[in-house]
Amino acid sequence: MRELELARKEFIQANVKVQNKTKIIFPKILCYYMKDCSFQIAKLLKMVIECMSETVQGAIHEFLKGKYDDCIVWSKYNSSFRYLIHKELARQ
Incomplete structure (x- = not known):
């Protein structure tokens, strides 16, 4: 369970962005x-x-002040996904 929580936290930290202290992407x-x-x-x-x-x-708390609709932007979803396989594993 801890691994899932850690993965969620890492995903959010890597993919959610604050832009110009006015918008959350x-x-x-x-x-x-x-x-x-x-x-x-x-x-x-x-x-x-x-x-x-x-x-x-x-x-985020500074610029939100209860008005969510003006501050949230949804980025486009990129559906391409690739596996990265190390060369050593590919040889086996």
């Missing part, structure tokens, strides 16, 4: 996750904020 896959889990945007935002560093959390 979420990957589109989080939108699908939110709909599948029947989350409200506030609950998803809370989950994302908990995964971010303290400095980013503070910046």
Whole structure:
């Protein structure tokens, strides 16, 4: 269970971006996750904020002030996925 939580945190930290301290850019896959889990945007935002560093959390709280719709941008979903296989493993 800890590995899943760590993976979620790492994914969010790597893919959620704060732009010019005015917008939060979420990957589109989080939108699908939110709909599948029947989350409200506030609950998803809370989950994302908990995964971010303290400095980013503070910046997000500063510009949010309860108006989620103006601050959240969904990035396009890139469906291409590739496996990276080390050369040593490919030879075996």
